[in-house]
Amino acid sequence: MNERKxxxxxxxxxxxxxxxxxSYPEKGMLVTVTDIKRGxxxxxxxxxxxxxxxxxxxxxxxxxxxxxxxxxxYVVARMKEVGMDVSGVxxxxxxxxxxxxxxxxxTGERTFFHYRGANAxxxxxxxxxxxxxxxxxxxxxxxxxxxxxxxxAEYGNRAARLLAGMQKRGIETSVDVxxxxxxxxxxxxxxxxxxxxxxxxxxxxxxxxxxxxxxxxGGALDEEEVKxxxxxxxxxxxxxAVIVHAPEKGFILRANGTFTAVxxxxxxxxxxxxxxxxxxxxxxxxxxxxxxxxxxxDILKYSAAAAACNLAEADSVSGMKTVSEIWETYNxxxxx
Numbered sequence: 001m002n003e004r005k006x007x008x009x010x011x012x013x014x015x016x017x018x019x020x021x022x023s024y025p026e027k028g029m030l031v032t033v034t035d036i037k038r039g040x041x042x043x044x045x046x047x048x049x050x051x052x053x054x055x056x057x058x059x060x061x062x063x064x065x066x067x068x069x070x071x072x073x074y075v076v077a078r079m080k081e082v083g084m085d086v087s088g089v090x091x092x093x094x095x096x097x098x099x100x101x102x103x104x105x106x107t108g109e110r111t112f113f114h115y116r117g118a119n120a121x122x123x124x125x126x127x128x129x130x131x132x133x134x135x136x137x138x139x140x141x142x143x144x145x146x147x148x149x150x151x152x153a154e155y156g157n158r159a160a161r162l163l164a165g166m167q168k169r170g171i172e173t174s175v176d177v178x179x180x181x182x183x184x185x186x187x188x189x190x191x192x193x194x195x196x197x198x199x200x201x202x203x204x205x206x207x208x209x210x211x212x213x214x215x216x217x218g219g220a221l222d223e224e225e226v227k228x229x230x231x232x233x234x235x236x237x238x239x240x241a242v243i244v245h246a247p248e249k250g251f252i253l254r255a256n257g258t259f260t261a262v263x264x265x266x267x268x269x270x271x272x273x274x275x276x277x278x279x280x281x282x283x284x285x286x287x288x289x290x291x292x293x294x295x296x297x298d299i300l301k302y303s304a305a306a307a308a309c310n311l312a313e314a315d316s317v318s319g320m321k322t323v324s325e326i327w328e329t330y331n332x333x334x335x336x
Contacts, residue, residue: 003135004133004134004135004171005059005134005135006058006059006060006061006135006136007048007051007059007060007061007134007135007136007137007138007287007291008060008061008062008063008088008127008132008137008138009043009044009047009048009061009062009063009138009140010044010063010064010088010126010127010137010138010139010140010162011042011043011044011063011119011122011139011140011141011142011144011148012042012043012044012064012097012119012140012141012144012178013042013045013062013064013065013066013075013089013096013097013118013119014040014041014042014045014071014096014097014098014099014114015039015041015071015074015075015096015097015098015099016039016040016041016098016099016101016276016277016315017036017038017039017098017099017100017101018035018036018037018039018101018103018274018276018314018315019033019035019036019101019102019103020033020034020035020036020103020104020105020274020314021033021034021102021103021104022104022105022106024102024111034105039276039315039316039317039318040074040075040078040315040316040317041075041099041101041277041316042064042097042119042140043138043140043176043280043283044062044064044079044140045062045075045078045079045316046277046280046281046284046317047138047140047280047283047284047287048060048062048079048284049078049082049084049317049320050280050281050284050285050306050310050317050320051284051288052082052084053082053317053321053322054284054288054306054320054321054322054323054326055288055322055323056082056083058291059085059134060083060084060085061084061088061134062079062084062086063088063089063126063127064088064089064090064118064119064122064126065089065090065091065092065119065121065122065126066090066091066092066096066097067091067092067093067094067095067096067117067118068091069095069096071095071096071098072091072096072118075096076089088127091118092117092118092121092122094118094120094121095115095117095118096117096118097114097115097116097117097118097120097144098114098115098117099112099113099115100112100113101276103274103275103276103314107272108272108273108274108275108311109275110274110275116144116146119144119145119146120145120147121146122147122148123147123158124147124148124158124165129162129166129168129171130165130169132169132171134171135172135291136171136172136173136174136287136290137163137166137171137172137174138173138174138176138283138287139159139163139173139174139175139192140176140177140283141176141177142175142176142178142188142189142192143177143180143182143184145159148162149188152191155191156190156191157188157191157192159175159188159191159192160191160192163175163192163195163196164195166195167195167197172197172198172240172290173195173196173198174196174197174198174199174200174287174290175189175192175196175198175199175200176199176200176201176205176279176283177189177201177205177208177209178205179202179205179208186208186211189209190209190236193233193236193237193238194236194238195237196237196239197239197240197241198238198240198242198243198286199241199243200243200245200282200283200286200287201243201244201245202244202245202246202279203215203226203244203245203246206226206229206230206233206244207225209229209232209233210228210229210232211232212226212228212229212232213225214226214246221246221248221249223249223251223261226246226251227251227253227259229244230242230244230251230253231253234253234255238255239255240254240255241254241255241296243286245279245282245303246264248263249262249264249336250262250264250282250300250303250304251300252296252299252300254296258296260296260300261300262297262300262301262304262335263304263336264308264335264336265304265305265329265330265333265334265336266333266334266335267311268333271311271312272311272312273313273314273319274311274315275310275311276314276316277310277316277317278307278311279307280316281306281307281309281310281319281320282303282306282307283303284303284306284320285299285302285303285304285305285306285307285326286299286303288302289302289303301330302326302327304330305326305327305329305330306320306326308329308330309321
């Protein structure tokens with residue numbers, strides 16, 4: 001059998017309408033939108049397009065659902081432009097999912113108003129493990145994939161069934177999660193963990209799964225709490241590693257107990273244009289490093305630099321660079 005090549009990203013596909021504002025208004029108050037820009041959004045286009053920009057020779061496959069509408073045609077066309085295989089993207093009855101991303105100029109802070117749309121129709125039957133011939137399979141974002149999250153008597157939920165099917169094929173699996181306020185982290189994520197080789201999430205999501213508190217009363221990152229959350233997740237059955245990213249640092253905890261932490265880059269004033277897609281850029285960096293068998297410190301360094309590249313643009317993908325340029329970015333700036 002030929003060696004499996006490439007990465008499939010399945011799940012969340014949407015468009016982002018990034019709206020720049022000077023500050024976030026109090027309830028009932030008005031703030032002026034200073035700029036509007038449409039872009040791709042969601043785990044599949046963001047991380048997938050990032051991967052193809054990093055390394056055009058890497059086979060990257062998309063699986064998910066879009067509506068038969070202008071937004072759907074736009075996001076599929078954008079993925080095709082960079083060379084992603086979009087044959088796994090199917091049409092839904094609903095409109096293409098979208099987010100209005102209110103982004104504060106100067107800080108890059110963003111708030112999302114999301115329409116679930118076509119993503120809510122994506123199901124595990126849209127991806128047949130027996131027909132997938134890649135090295136890695138990444139599912140994102142749990143908590144925004146309604147049918148995939150439905151309960152399953154044997155596996156806990158349908159996401160777990162899908163991931164188990166991939167592992168049985170010898171395909172390495174990974175997941176990420178969206179930061180949302182429903183409090184369903186543990187309910188949705190835990191059943192899938194025993195069928196994951198990797199979990200790539202942020203500090204809020206990790207602690208949402210475990211019940212830890214990622215920051216102290218002053219807002220500083222509590223690394224011991226984050227590490228405890230990573231250990232909790234690992235102990236739920238993750239096969240290889242849990243990776244967590246925060247604005248200050250990235251962390252990898254391996255199943256053998258090895259723990260690695262790398263600080264983020266200290267970026268100059270005015271550098272950050274927006275943070276939408278920064279987590280997906282970090283995730284793409286991790287997937288690329290894992291795919292190529294890099295050591296954990298290099299994975300975190302590269303992923304931090306990939307996220308830094310993303311921050312230089314307001315949308316989710318335009319800031320990404322090639323592998324060599326990402327390493328140049330890492331070497332250009334000091335660590336936080």
